[in-house]
Amino acid sequence: MTAYKEHLNSLLVHGSEETDPLYRTVNTPIYLSSTFRSRNFGVHEDFGYSRGGNPTRKQLETLIADLEGGRFGFAFSSGMTATAAAISTLKSGEEMLVTRNVYGGTVDVLSTVFSRYGISFRLIDTSDLTAVRDAFRENTKAVFLETPSNPLLDVSDIAAISEISRDRGAITIVDNTFLSPYLQRPLLLGADIAVESATKYMSGHSDIIAGTAATNDESLAERLRAFQVLIGGIIQPFDAFILLRSLKTLSVRMDRQIENALKAAEFLNKNAAVDHVFYPGLPDDPGYELNARQAKGPGAMMSFLLNGDYDVKTFFDALEMIVSGASLGGVETLISSPICGSHRNFSKEQLEDAGITDNMVRLSVGIEDISDIIADLRQAFEKARGGSHP
Ligand SMILES: Cc1ncc(COP(=O)(O)O)c(C=O)c1O
Secondary structure: OOHHHHOHHHHHHHOOOOOOOOOOOOOOOOOOOOEOOOOEOOEOOOOOEOOOOOHHHHHHHHHHHHHHOOOEEEEEOOHHHHHHHHHOOOOOOOEEEEEOOOOHHHHHHHHHOHHHHOOEEEEEOOOOHHHHHHHOOOOEEEEEEEOOOOOOOOOOOHHHHHHHHHHOOOEEEEEOOOOHHHHOOHHHHOOOEEEEEOOOOOOOOOOOOOEEEEEOOHHHHHHHHHHHHHHOOEOOHHHHHHHHHHHOOHHHHHHHHHHHHHHHHHHHHHOOOEEEEEOOOOOOOOOHHHHHHHOOOOOOEEEEEEOOOEOHHHHHHHOOOOEEOOOOOOOOOEEEOOOOOOOOOOOHHHHHHHOOOOOEEEEEOOOOOHHHHHHHHHHHHHHHEOOOOO
16 A cells, blocks of 8 residues: 555655665664675675665655655765755856745855855845746746745745756755745645755754755766765764654654744744734735645745834843754744844845845744743733843
8 A cells, every 4th residue: 555655654664664674664764784684795785885875765765755755865975065055056157046935054055165266156035037038048948936935935936946947957955944845845836856955854952963865866866876875974873864764754843844934934923023024824925826736735934024112132042941952943042143143144135036034034833722822922022122221
């Protein structure tokens, strides 16, 4: 019976149980072995050396491919390694168009590493299809989308952009971290590569750093595999186990996070301390309809602008339960300031172009009682009112 593979909740729970023929364990064992015994001279059966392949990683990679709706899945040591592997499918002289308020690290790796190898990029507003069409040049060979984007939650049309790219001989890469394959499956919408920082929702407990990539295209898969295996940015067996375990609860975690996020967004939207809320779950958000069309839910990431009468530092320091920290997607509610965290290396001009301001706050809503999340925000707003308090 393989029908369950069509249903994501069942796939998440049962999609990684086939690894242990000896004892038929329900969970995938952690194969901590760098090398494997060769039974016949010069012949390695399934596995030879763990940089090339490892049974725990293989089980995870099979599940990743199934979850993303792709033929080939890869698990990396971090989301950035997955992103770098996707960028490495380009070659010198080629250019990539990138969502203008993409995760800051993606811009950093393009400008500090890949530009030295002749791969250039331009930041554009990928939520505007005309801007995407007009941006193509002779050497544009990829579009890198993050949708919803970080931190403005701009929504880009994956299917339409994938078609534009394909017509011009370019590929489309989607960083799907904010929604995860539970809510959005870019490959099924026509994208060529889906990458995820599995550090976030996929693992969901703020404990490991990991990344994944998936594709349906054999030649892209070969390039991703070459980057993974030759450079060795592989996920370790223990982390692969943690990720497999965490994925079993991805859907229930995200369902609760969305339920909480909708209420948090409503609270923020009506609060005098907040000038604007960016969240594709709000019906008046410009990305609401498109996101509802291409994803199963709006996710639990949002940003808001603190009103000028409220002091940003005092607000952050006053929070009691909500964790002020750099990451997102964990079971705990996490809050951060993009200019101090994810986008700290953006130039003043890049911040301005991306629309990222000093008073912007990014919120990753967790699974706690929503009444506690709202109460914590409310008391911190009260303390921050009227400027800074020594
Ligand atoms: C949207 C997005 N993509 C990629 C990354 C990089 O992932 P990692 O930190 O796992 O390398 C992050 C990290 O914050 C992210 O938010």
